[in-house]
Amino acid sequence: MFLSKSAGVLTVVTLALGAVAAQDTAPGFRAFISDVTLPGIDNGVRDADAPRPPRPYPTDLTSRSSGVPYLRGSIIVKFRPGTGPVAQQAMLARAGASKMDAPSYADFNIVTIDDNADPEVTAAAFAQQPDVEYAQARYRMHPMFVPNDPLYSQQWNYPAIDMEHAWDLNPGATSSIVVAVIDSGVAYRNAVLRRSVPAWRASNGVTVFSFPALGVIDIPFAAAPDLAGVDRFVAPRDFIWNDTDPLDLDGHGTHVAGTIGQLTNNNMGVAGMAFNVRIMPVKVVDSLWDDVLGSPFEGTDDVVARGVRYAVDNGAKVLNMSIGRSGPPAPLLQDALIYATTHGAFVSVAAGNDFEQGNPTQWPAAYANSIQGVVAVGSIGRDRQRAYYSSTGSYVELMAPGGNQRAGGTTGGILQQTFDFNFVETYVNGPARYGPPRFDIFAYQFFQGTSMAAPHVSGFAALLMQQGITSPAAVEAAMEQFSTDLGPAGRDDQYGYGLINPRASLRGMGLAK
Amino acid sequence: MTRASIVAALLLLLPASSRAQNQFSIRGFGDAGLTVFTATQSFKAILGKPSGPVFGGGVEAGLPKHLFLSLAASRFRRTGHRVFVFEGQVFNLNVADTITITPLELTGGYRFHSWGQIVPYAGAGVGWLKYEETSAHSTAADDAKTTHTGYHLLGGAEIPLQKWLAAAVDAQWSSVPNGLGDASTSVASVYHEHDLGGFTLRAKIILGR
Numbered sequence: 001m002f003l004s005k006s007a008g009v010l011t012v013v014t015l016a017l018g019a020v021a022a023q024d025t026a027p028g029f030r031a032f033i034s035d036v037t038l039p040g041i042d043n044g045v046r047d048a049d050a051p052r053p054p055r056p057y058p059t060d061l062t063s064r065s066s067g068v069p070y071l072r073g074s075i076i077v078k079f080r081p082g083t084g085p086v087a088q089q090a091m092l093a094r095a096g097a098s099k100m101d102a103p104s105y106a107d108f109n110i111v112t113i114d115d116n117a118d119p120e121v122t123a124a125a126f127a128q129q130p131d132v133e134y135a136q137a138r139y140r141m142h143p144m145f146v147p148n149d150p151l152y153s154q155q156w157n158y159p160a161i162d163m164e165h166a167w168d169l170n171p172g173a174t175s176s177i178v179v180a181v182i183d184s185g186v187a188y189r190n191a192v193l194r195r196s197v198p199a200w201r202a203s204n205g206v207t208v209f210s211f212p213a214l215g216v217i218d219i220p221f222a223a224a225p226d227l228a229g230v231d232r233f234v235a236p237r238d239f240i241w242n243d244t245d246p247l248d249l250d251g252h253g254t255h256v257a258g259t260i261g262q263l264t265n266n267n268m269g270v271a272g273m274a275f276n277v278r279i280m281p282v283k284v285v286d287s288l289w290d291d292v293l294g295s296p297f298e299g300t301d302d303v304v305a306r307g308v309r310y311a312v313d314n315g316a317k318v319l320n321m322s323i324g325r326s327g328p329p330a331p332l333l334q335d336a337l338i339y340a341t342t343h344g345a346f347v348s349v350a351a352g353n354d355f356e357q358g359n360p361t362q363w364p365a366a367y368a369n370s371i372q373g374v375v376a377v378g379s380i381g382r383d384r385q386r387a388y389y390s391s392t393g394s395y396v397e398l399m400a401p402g403g404n405q406r407a408g409g410t411t412g413g414i415l416q417q418t419f420d421f422n423f424v425e426t427y428v429n430g431p432a433r434y435g436p437p438r439f440d441i442f443a444y445q446f447f448q449g450t451s452m453a454a455p456h457v458s459g460f461a462a463l464l465m466q467q468g469i470t471s472p473a474a475v476e477a478a479m480e481q482f483s484t485d486l487g488p489a490g491r492d493d494q495y496g497y498g499l500i501n502p503r504a505s506l507r508g509m510g511l512a513k
Numbered sequence: 514m515t516r517a518s519i520v521a522a523l524l525l526l527l528p529a530s531s532r533a534q535n536q537f538s539i540r541g542f543g544d545a546g547l548t549v550f551t552a553t554q555s556f557k558a559i560l561g562k563p564s565g566p567v568f569g570g571g572v573e574a575g576l577p578k579h580l581f582l583s584l585a586a587s588r589f590r591r592t593g594h595r596v597f598v599f600e601g602q603v604f605n606l607n608v609a610d611t612i613t614i615t616p617l618e619l620t621g622g623y624r625f626h627s628w629g630q631i632v633p634y635a636g637a638g639v640g641w642l643k644y645e646e647t648s649a650h651s652t653a654a655d656d657a658k659t660t661h662t663g664y665h666l667l668g669g670a671e672i673p674l675q676k677w678l679a680a681a682v683d684a685q686w687s688s689v690p691n692g693l694g695d696a697s698t699s700v701a702s703v704y705h706e707h708d709l710g711g712f713t714l715r716a717k718i719i720l721g722r
Binding site: 165168169467468469470471473474477478481482504505506507508509510511512513 | 552555556559595596597598599600602604605606607608610612644646648649650651655656657659692693694696697698699700701703
């Protein structure tokens with residue numbers, strides 16, 4: 001199903017965006033009327049549901065996915081150190097730019113340009129200036145997963161990397177390690193959001209569906225029952241809504257967070273790699289519901305870069321980025337990744353899922369092999385072969401289980417708890433059955449993608465840091481040195497250095513063996 | 514010139530003993546000492562320091578012409594931690610790692626003229642060294658249990674304490690080529706230190722005449 005939004009909704013969203021994009025210090029737009037709700041409902045493994053269609057993303061908004069993978073009306077510019085305000089203003093004037101803002105957690109500026117100007121052309125013109133270090137369009141990031149059918153199974157992914165023995169050496173790290181989930185948010189707390197939901201339209205390419213306005217509704221949120229615990233979450237931040245409530249309206253970030261740190265040995269559901277760590281939810285990509293509800297920001301490169309810097313500045317030692325995009329490079333993301341590693345944080349990045357779409361270079365994954373402490377993670381299936389979608393290239397460094405449902409069926413995906421999508425994707429079955437979403441009902445779902453592989457490496461990094469390897473570069477080296485070589489002997493573009501081997505890395509070296 | 518030929522030359526240059534020690538005798542001894550391993554960096558990485566105590570004992574046969582032959586066993590055992598080494602930095606992984614080294618050494622030597630009551634001696638020989646390494650939560654495949662052959666030189670001095678009791682101090686240099694191997698999980702391979710020998714200073718208590 002291919003959904004898009006109406007021009008009417010477009011106007012509302014564009015006005016909201018314009019009001020806030022100018023200064024990120026403006027408050028968020030959401031009103032949470034209560035923190036006290038019933039606990040999240042666990043609907044168990046969804047093993048009897050019919051396969052769901054792929055999740056739609058809106059594509060017809062001028063400022064939101066208007067068929068191009070970037071925002072209109074603004075670009076990202078970084079001036080060289082020492083460039084004075086006069087010189088900057090002169091460049092803005094020459095480019096027809098109207099104003100410039102310096103967002104928090106950033107070493108770059110957001111320059112406002114004409115909505116009709118081509119951001120890529122304008123950015124290219126800026127980049128030619130001698131005082132400009134880089135300039136680029138505000139490309140949108142998206143989660144790196146392939147939507148799947150929710151069925152049950154066991155978690156084959158942990159035996160595949162011998163985690164049972166690895167946990168003997170390090171049982172899930174401790175709360176002293178903070179892992180930031182740079183994603184669509186996390187179902188990390190209970191809340192009720194009172195919000196007016198406008199009408200919007202969507203198309204599947206054949207039929208245009210009109211979804212009615214729902215009026216003012218109360219949308220319930222709950223912490224994922226198998227993820228939340230006492231003091232589990234730290235320093236939450238939402239760069240899509242510009243507030244401190246990075247609630248997941250998608251399900252991707254919650255699933256990813258589960259693989260990193262799902263509570264384990266709690267007589268509930270499934271396990272996580274580093275089940276004692278604290279999770280820092282940092283929301284940097286938007287979902288369809290964020291868009292429909294009128295979030296002021298989208299998941300562009302600059303938003304993601306700020307999320308990275310925020311996580312590092314607030315104590316995260318490991319950053320998981322199960323997000324990315326193809327297209328031109330993003331030097332501001334490169335700077336943000338360097339910032340992370342030079343401040344003691346390890347970063348795991350999904351290598352990308354576009355192998356069968358021409359295998360384009362993926363960003364920020366492609367920066368991984370040039371930055372020690374940043375790892376681009378590809379995906380294997382249960383058969384230990386590269387998953388059909390897993391992008392390849394010189395930047396792929398390690399492989400982890402991400403699932404391959406083409407080869408392994410539904411249960412060949414990675415099982416974690418996230419939303420019961422019957423209550424989230426209420427638009428999937430058309431306007432007649434459309435209704436308010438609920439983000440307090442959960443189920444165990446199989447996802448596949450390098451999004452699912454990267455959090456294995458993030459959890460693994462948390463274990464290594466807990467074990468004593470405190471340098472991000474050394475964490476990467478320990479992972480690569482002890483990985484299990486797959487594919488052609490030695491490092492290769494399909495499998496990188498091979499499949500992670502947490503137990504071997506956690507054991508490290510003895511005197512003779 | 515090889516180390517072995519140096520030893521042979523030294524032995525040939527030794528002065529003949531004037532002391533009447535031409536009869537066959539058997540003595541036993543116990544010893545305690547300190548070994549500084551040749552693989553300094555590797556031992557330091559795992560155990561925190563490149564040295565440690567050794568304890569042992571053996572028998573010594575006095576032969577005609579001031580010669581002697583001894584068979585000694587000793588044991589070094591110490592627990593440290595497994596590590597990861599990256600760009601010269603050692604990261605302690607907090608996984609207990611226990612090293613046990615048990616050499617069995619056959620030494621032939623010569624006892625020199627006494628100097629007052631002190632009897633200097635020197636010798637050389639071969640050794641068979643059993644190396645064991647085990648760590649927390651390891652499997653049999655993870656553990657190391659190997660045997661190596663090495664050689665050694667020693668020199669020392671003995672002083673009689675009573676009729677059947679003597680004390681001695683000696684210093685021994687040993688080499689066990691490739692005793693630490695070059696496994697990918699070996700810190701010794703990182704430092705290119707493969708010799709399991711070292712320098713040992715020990716004190717002995719000897720029983721017998």
